[in-house]
Amino acid sequence: xxxxxxxxxxxxxxxxxxxxxxxxxxxxxxxxxxxxxxxxxxxxxxxxxxxxxxxxxxxxxxxxxxxxxxxxxxxxxxxxxxxxxxxxxxxxxxxxxxxxxxxxxxxxxxxxxxxxxxxxxxxxxxxxxxxxxxxxxxxxxxxxxxxxxxxxxxxxxxxxxxxxxxxxxxxxxxxxxxxxxxxxxxxxxxxxxxxxxxxxxxxxxxxxxxxxxxxxxxxxxxxxxxxxxxxxxxxxxxxxxxxxxxxxxxxxxxxxxxxxxxxxxxxxxxxxxxxxxxxxxxxxxxxxxxxxxxxxxxxxxxxxxxxxxxxxxxxxxxxxxxxxxxxxxxxxxxxxxxxxxxxxxxxxxxxxxxxxxxxxxxxxxxxxxxxxxxxxxxxxxxxxxxxxxxxxxxxxxxxxxxxxxxxxxxxxxxxxxxxxxxxxxxxxxxxxxxxxxxxxxxxxxxxxxxxxxxx
Numbered sequence: 001x002x003x004x005x006x007x008x009x010x011x012x013x014x015x016x017x018x019x020x021x022x023x024x025x026x027x028x029x030x031x032x033x034x035x036x037x038x039x040x041x042x043x044x045x046x047x048x049x050x051x052x053x054x055x056x057x058x059x060x061x062x063x064x065x066x067x068x069x070x071x072x073x074x075x076x077x078x079x080x081x082x083x084x085x086x087x088x089x090x091x092x093x094x095x096x097x098x099x100x101x102x103x104x105x106x107x108x109x110x111x112x113x114x115x116x117x118x119x120x121x122x123x124x125x126x127x128x129x130x131x132x133x134x135x136x137x138x139x140x141x142x143x144x145x146x147x148x149x150x151x152x153x154x155x156x157x158x159x160x161x162x163x164x165x166x167x168x169x170x171x172x173x174x175x176x177x178x179x180x181x182x183x184x185x186x187x188x189x190x191x192x193x194x195x196x197x198x199x200x201x202x203x204x205x206x207x208x209x210x211x212x213x214x215x216x217x218x219x220x221x222x223x224x225x226x227x228x229x230x231x232x233x234x235x236x237x238x239x240x241x242x243x244x245x246x247x248x249x250x251x252x253x254x255x256x257x258x259x260x261x262x263x264x265x266x267x268x269x270x271x272x273x274x275x276x277x278x279x280x281x282x283x284x285x286x287x288x289x290x291x292x293x294x295x296x297x298x299x300x301x302x303x304x305x306x307x308x309x310x311x312x313x314x315x316x317x318x319x320x321x322x323x324x325x326x327x328x329x330x331x332x333x334x335x336x337x338x339x340x341x342x343x344x345x346x347x348x349x350x351x352x353x354x355x356x357x358x359x360x361x362x363x364x365x366x367x368x369x370x371x372x373x374x375x376x377x378x379x380x381x382x383x384x385x386x387x388x389x390x391x392x393x394x395x396x397x398x399x400x401x402x403x404x405x406x407x408x409x410x411x412x413x414x415x416x417x418x419x420x421x422x423x424x425x426x427x428x429x430x431x432x433x434x435x436x437x438x439x440x441x442x443x444x445x446x447x448x449x450x451x452x453x454x455x
Contacts (some may be wrong), residue, residue, distance in 0.1 A: 003217070003220065005033055005220065005222065008220055009036065009037070011042060012037070012040065012041075012195075013040060014057050017216075017218070018216045018217065018218045019056060019190050019194060019195050020186075020190060020195065020197070020213075020216075020217075020218050021037070021195075021196075021197055021198070021218050021220060022071065022085075022088070022198045022199075022200065022203075022210075022218060023197070023198070023199045023200075023220050023222060024084065024088075024201070024202075024203045024219075024220075024221060024270050025221045025222040025223030026220070026222055026223040026224065027112075027201070027268075027269055028268045028269040028272055029222035029223060029268065030199050030222050031199075032221070034081065034083075034197060034199055036272065037079070037197060038051065038079060038081070041076075041077045041079050041195055042077060042078075042079050043076075046072075046074045046076065048186070049072060049073035049074055050073065050074050050076060050077065050078045051078070051079050051081070052067045052078075052079075052080050052081070053081045053082075053083065054067075054080070054081070054082045054083070055083055055084055056082045056083060056084045056085040056086050056198075057084045057086060057115065057118055057119065058170070059082070059123075059278040060179075061181050061182070064080065064082055065181070065185065068080055068185070068190065068191065068194050068196065069081050069191065071191070071193055072193055074159060077192070077193065077194070077195050078193050078194055078195070079134075079195050079197060080194060080196050080197070080201070081197045081199070082194070082196070082197070082198050083199050084115065084119075084199070084200070084201060085198040085199060085200045086119055086122065086123075086200075086218040087182055087198070087200075087206055087209060087359055088200050088202070088203040088207055088209065088210055089119055089202050089204060089205070090122050090123065090204040090207055095118040095124070097116060097119065097202060098120060098145060098146045099385075099390075100116060100145060101113050101117050101120060101146060101160070102153070102156060102157070102160075103161070103303040104116060104186070105160045105434070106156060107154060109267075110160075112164055112201075113160060114160070114163060114164045114167060114169060115201075116201060116202070116227075117160070118169055119166060119201070119202065120145065121145075124145060125158075127189065128170060130312055131169070132404075136159070142157065142161065143157060163298075166342075174423035177407055182209065183208075183209050183212060183229065186212060186216070187215075198357075200374045200395070216428070220264065220305070224236040224240060224268070227345055234261060237261060237264060237271075238257070238261065240268060240271070241257075241260060241261075241264075241275065241428070242269070244272065244275045245275065245288070248275075248279040249286065250279055250282065250286060250287070251286060251287050251288070252287070253288065253290060253404050254288045255289075255290040256288050256289050256290045256292065256293045257293065259290055259293040259297070260274075260275075260293055260297060262294070262326060263297050263298070274296075274297050274298055277296050277297070278292060278293065278296050278297055281295070281296045299305050307323050308320060308323040308324060308327060308337065308341070309344040310339055311323055311343055311439075312341065312435060312438050312439060313344060313348065313397040313400070313402060314397070314400075315438075315439045315440070317419070317435065317436055317439035317440055319327065320435045320439055321432060321435060321436075324337070324428075324431055324432065324435060325428075328427075328431075334420050334428070334430070334431050335417070335421075336429065338413065338417060338431070338434075340414055341371055341413065341434070341435075341438075342410075342413045342417075344428050345406060345409050345410055345413060345438075346410070347385070347394050348394065348397055348398045348401060348406055349403075349406040349410060350384055350400075351384055351394050351395050351397075351398035352398045352399075352401060352402075353403065353405055354383065354384075354395075355395065355398065355399065356403060359376060362375050362376050363375075363399075365374055365399050369389060369392050372391075372392045372395070373388060373392075376395075376432050377391070386451070392395055409437070412434055412437055412438070413434065416430055416433075416434045
């Protein structure tokens with residue numbers, strides 16, 4: 001049975017369960033849960049002596065263990081909090097970590113990207129000397145590690161490396177042995193005065209140490225439910241927004257609510273900041289209106305562009321057209337949207353070609369992710385993306401199209417590009433016609449190769 005934060009805190013308050021907890025998931029919710037646990041266990045007046053916090057990326061296990069073995073100065077519990085715990089990261093996450101590093105960097109989260117890069121380098125066994133020898137003019141092994149492909153991605157990686165060099169990052173010498181020593185401590189048992197809190201950015205749930213904590217009911221995932229593509233649903237985002245505003249004593253007008261949803265990404269930390277700005281702006285007024293949102297709430301909804309490509313891949317014309325209208329209303333350029341659609345179509349075409357050639361007989365409709373890993377991927381190496389699960393989802397989507405469908409759609413995309421760059425055509429109608437053709441067509445070209453006067 002899945003436990004929530006309230007149930008876990010109740011168990012801890014009544015002395016039930018283990019005296020340690022691993023929190024992971026959404027950064028904002030993890031930090032807030034850690035603060036809730038701190039408030040529960042250690043009064044603020046005692047935190048100078050009964051609380052010790054460590055950064056798991058830089059603090060060796062010897063320091064953490066020494067703290068655990070030292071009784072608190074005041075009576076009551078001593079909380080040892082290890083943030084950014086790296087004991088649950090494995091080499092099998094290489095592709096996932098590399099993709100996440102570049103994603104964080106592209107979203108402007110420079111510190112988060114640099115810290116996660118350190119985790120990745122440590123997992124890969126890099127030394128401090130290797131790191132210091134690496135230059136932006138020759139990315140070399142770093143480009144391979146991050147699966148850099150194309151000029152734009154290379155420029156992003158060079159900027160990331162320059163930023164990290166400026167921060168004078170140091171690689172700790174953490175290895176699997178630190179996780180083993182934590183496991184040994186679990187066998188021995190924590191001193192009666194201790195509570196050990198571990199918070200982590202990345203967790204490999206297949207690791208033996210993680211499974212051991214699960215058995216002890218000492219693991220809690222905190223995050224909004226997401227779909228298979230990792231996207232937070234509208235309903236879950238709305239629940240998060242309503243909860244924050246209720247706590248602040250504010251209500252939303254209908255139009256203001258819709259504007260916030262459109263402008264929000266699924267970065268809950270950024271969303272919280274925007275909501276806090278909004279509540280401060282309205283002051284004592286109990287109701288937030290559309291004009292308030294327009295003036296204060298930053299538009300962070302660029303990530304929703306991928307909802308458009310997913311809807312097209314699912315042949316959901318209604319959702320795809322709705323997403324197109326939303327994105328164009330936000331000012332997204334049609335050529336940018338077309339480029340994203342083209343990239344998805346090329347991935348689907350590559351997947352379909354593999355299904356009909358090299359993977360004939362290996363890929364089967366309806367196979368599970370575990371079967372896909374065992375029967376299709378070679379040694380776990382992705383074929384189309386930087387992530388095995390992303391490959392799996394891509395093959396599932398490609399299985400809904402024929403090879404002729406996808407080739408026809410590539411022709412239609414080319415024609416759409418020609419029309420968007422020519423005068424006399426309504427860009428929205430051109431894009432709508434392309435999307436309807438991809439969702440409802442049967443593989444024929446939906447636009448003529450030669451431009452016509454108007455549509």
